[in-house]
Amino acid sequence: MKYLLKVVFSFIVIFSSLCKAQKKSATIKFTFNKISMIETSFKLSGGAIAHKETDDVLTIIDSLTATPILSTNRKKVHEITPSNQFVILRHRYNFLDSFEFLFEKGDEVAFDYENGIIKVRLLNRTPKSFDYEFEQTIAKKYYKDKYSSISKFLQSSLFLSYGNKNINLFKEREAIEKTNYEKSIKVLDQQRMFLDSLKMTHLISTNIYSFYFDKIKYTKLLIEVSHGKRPIMDFEGGVKTAPVSKMGETYRREFVKAFTDKFLVSTAKPLDLKDGVNRDYRESFEIIANSSFFTLEDKEWLLEREFDRITSTFSKEDTRKYFILCKKYITNVNVIEKLQEKYALELDSTRYDKMVLALLDKNKTENYFDDFRKRNQGKVIYVDFWASWCAPCRAAFPISEKLRESLKDKEIVFVYLSIDKSFEAWAKASEKEKLVTYPNNFIIANVNNSEFIKQQKVNSIPRYMIFDKQGKLVYANAPNVENKGLAELLVKLANQ
Numbered sequence: 001m002k003y004l005l006k007v008v009f010s011f012i013v014i015f016s017s018l019c020k021a022q023k024k025s026a027t028i029k030f031t032f033n034k035i036s037m038i039e040t041s042f043k044l045s046g047g048a049i050a051h052k053e054t055d056d057v058l059t060i061i062d063s064l065t066a067t068p069i070l071s072t073n074r075k076k077v078h079e080i081t082p083s084n085q086f087v088i089l090r091h092r093y094n095f096l097d098s099f100e101f102l103f104e105k106g107d108e109v110a111f112d113y114e115n116g117i118i119k120v121r122l123l124n125r126t127p128k129s130f131d132y133e134f135e136q137t138i139a140k141k142y143y144k145d146k147y148s149s150i151s152k153f154l155q156s157s158l159f160l161s162y163g164n165k166n167i168n169l170f171k172e173r174e175a176i177e178k179t180n181y182e183k184s185i186k187v188l189d190q191q192r193m194f195l196d197s198l199k200m201t202h203l204i205s206t207n208i209y210s211f212y213f214d215k216i217k218y219t220k221l222l223i224e225v226s227h228g229k230r231p232i233m234d235f236e237g238g239v240k241t242a243p244v245s246k247m248g249e250t251y252r253r254e255f256v257k258a259f260t261d262k263f264l265v266s267t268a269k270p271l272d273l274k275d276g277v278n279r280d281y282r283e284s285f286e287i288i289a290n291s292s293f294f295t296l297e298d299k300e301w302l303l304e305r306e307f308d309r310i311t312s313t314f315s316k317e318d319t320r321k322y323f324i325l326c327k328k329y330i331t332n333v334n335v336i337e338k339l340q341e342k343y344a345l346e347l348d349s350t351r352y353d354k355m356v357l358a359l360l361d362k363n364k365t366e367n368y369f370d371d372f373r374k375r376n377q378g379k380v381i382y383v384d385f386w387a388s389w390c391a392p393c394r395a396a397f398p399i400s401e402k403l404r405e406s407l408k409d410k411e412i413v414f415v416y417l418s419i420d421k422s423f424e425a426w427a428k429a430s431e432k433e434k435l436v437t438y439p440n441n442f443i444i445a446n447v448n449n450s451e452f453i454k455q456q457k458v459n460s461i462p463r464y465m466i467f468d469k470q471g472k473l474v475y476a477n478a479p480n481v482e483n484k485g486l487a488e489l490l491v492k493l494a495n496q
Contacts, residue, residue, distance in 0.1 A: 028087060028103050029079045031110045032058070042095045044162055061088040063102070066250040086207070086247050091118060096151035096158075097143075099135045102211045102247055130204045134212060138194065142187045149183035152176065153223060181227050188220045207245065214248020218255045225258045232263045239293055256298055257305075264291060265306075273313060281309040285322060289329050300330045304339065311343055323347055344423035357452045359417070359442035362427060367442060369452070372415065373471040379411045380493045381467040382478070385458055387420045388429035393462040397433045400481040407487065411469065411494045415440040419447045419461065468493055 038057045041049050060070040060078075063086040070080060080087070085104055091111075092098045101120060103109060108123040120132035130137065139148070152159060156176045161167045195212055198204040204212075221238045224230055239259055243252050268283035285306040288299060307326055311319045323343070327336055340347065344364050357369035373381065384400060386393035404414045416435055420426040426443045427436070435441040447453055456465075456476055466475035466489075474493070479486045 025106045027079050027081045028105060029077070029108045030060075030089070031077050031108075033076070033110065033112050038092050039095045042158055044158065044160075057092050059090040061090060061250060063088050063247040064249055066253045084246075086211075088211075088247070088250060093118065093139075094147060096147045096155060097139075099139075100215070101132055101135075102208050104207075128203055128205050128208075130198050131208045134195070134198070134204065134208070138187075138191055141194075142190055149180040149187060150219065150223065153180035153184050154226065156180070177227065181223060184223050185220065188216055188223075192216050207247070210245035211247040214243040214245055215251045218243070218248065218251035222251075222255045222258050225255065225262050228262060235259050235263075236293060239298070240295060253298075253301075256294070256302070259293075260288065260302060264288065264293070275313075277309075281306050281313060282318060282322065285310065285325065289325065296331065300332055300335060303329055304335055307339065319343065320347060342422075342424055356446070357450050358445040360423065360445050361442055362430065362436060364423070366445070369417075372440075373467060376413050377471055378469050379413045380469060380490055381471075382412065382414050382490060383465040383467070384414065384416045384481070385419060385461050385463040385465075386416060387418055387461060388422075388425040389420075390461050394429065394433055396462060396481050397435070401434070403481055403487060407490060410491060412490050413440060416442070418443040419453075419458065421447070466490070466493065469496070 043049055058071065059068050060080060061068055062082060062084055064084045069082060069087065070078065082105065087103055089101045089103060089109075090098045091101070099118060106124060110121040110123060112119040112121065118136065122132075143149070145152075153176075156173050159176050160169050160172055162169070192213075195204070195209065195216065199209045218238070221235065225235055238252075239256055243249055264287050265279060265284035268287060269280040270278055271280050272278060285303060288294070288302045288306060291299070294302065303326060307322055310322050323339065326339060330336055341364075344360065359367040359369060359372070361367060384393075388394075400414065416438070418426045418429075418441075420429075420443055423443060430436045430441055444450065444453070462480060464475075464478040464480055465473060466478040468474045479489065
């Protein structure tokens with residue numbers, strides 16, 4: 001009887017656990033109570049000021065793809081639905097340094113701030129003692145200066161004596177890096193020993209131990225690669241070996257990028273591009289494509305990185321040529337589709353035809369404005385030139401929609417033509433402005449080359465035009481949709 005009761009009780013416990021697991025939320029909720037002010041500028045020794053590109057204090061990162069999900073310091077409460085089980089929250093605590101925390105789906109997290117100290121509270125479960133205290137403890141224990149030796153090493157250029165003619169900046173950087181290299185390696189070894197002691201005493205959870213283990217391992221490799229004092233073959237294992245935990249992929253990728261830049265693509269022809277990298281990305285692409293150092297997955301995202309740089313640096317012919325090479329070397333269909341969508345305008349050959357006004361619809365189907373006019377012969381055409389970045393254009397859309405609706409029984413057609421350079425930006429804005437289902441909504445594919453655009457001087461928006469029922473341009477600068485006389489004008493033209 002006792003045995004039967006034990007079995008029943010065990011079944012109830014297991015069933016209850018399963019029910020709880022099923023009910024576990026797919027979201028993670030963060031509450032930030034009075035986020036501390038974090039410095040967003042850094043005074044260089046010469047007096048110049050370095051600024052952060054953004055003043056974001058918090059960044060939430062997908063733990064498997066190493067891509068940011070959200071960056072902010074403006075909002076108190078955030079609820080996200082990550083695509084993977086875990087996310088990394090990076091919380092900057094000065095201009096250079098950050099604490100990083102691992103959270104999982106279902107977590108409800110509160111961040112409190114006491115005298116500049118960050119406190120993490122989990123509301124849905126009880127963490128182990130050092131799950132969310134590890135990096136703060138490390139900072140107190142081993143970082144004696146305001147900025148960590150790791151940040152000083154990796155961002156040594158911020159500590160140079162610019163403007164001092166008596167100092168050789170190259171030698172000064174070398175000295176800064178040498179000093180902080182030794183300190184960084186020492187502190188990373190101390191972190192690893194401390195982390196292992198927490199594991200042995202069961203003061204840190206298994207997943208979080210693995211996360212920090214990988215972070216320490218790949219940060220050390222990153223610093224050793226950047227120091228450049230060891231031969232390339234010493235790092236091959238680090239490139240090809242998977243991290244202990246999937247959550248460590250973020251740090252492995254940083255190391256792989258540094259390895260690639262230090263040992264491989266640095267041999268590409270130097271170019272004065274003034275972008276901080278200054279190399280021929282076409283050569284870099286081919287070096288990576290032909291390298292045997294990488295796993296297939298690594299090679300693909302590295303090639304994607306170089307292709308992004310090619311499109312922003314070189315000619316349209318190069319963009320199209322290297323997209324064909326992307327399709328040869330990148331087997332992941334999703335990556336190719338993403339690139340095709342991202343660079344739809346660059347990859348569309350009609351974009352370079354000067355004699356037409358080439359259009360793309362939401363499905364990337366090619367259209368021509370001349371054909372559109374022919375299809376709508378017998379109707380007045382009201383053209384609205386806009387772009388995703390044009391606030392006045394978008395502010396007028398609700399009025400335009402009402403006007404369009406009020407004239408739907410007349411021989412009048414509205415068409416929206418975007419001069420955006422990004423298909424993705426146009427598509428997102430179209431969705432927000434409820435134009436995505438409207439059939440006469442297009443992006444101009446050859447806005448930089450079209451003779452029509454140049455002749456009509458469509459270089460500032462919002463801009464409106466009216467074509468009569470014969471397809472002739474009768475108002476090159478038509479009244480805007482807010483104009484009370486526009487409806488009357490359109491009806492008058494439609495009745496002629």
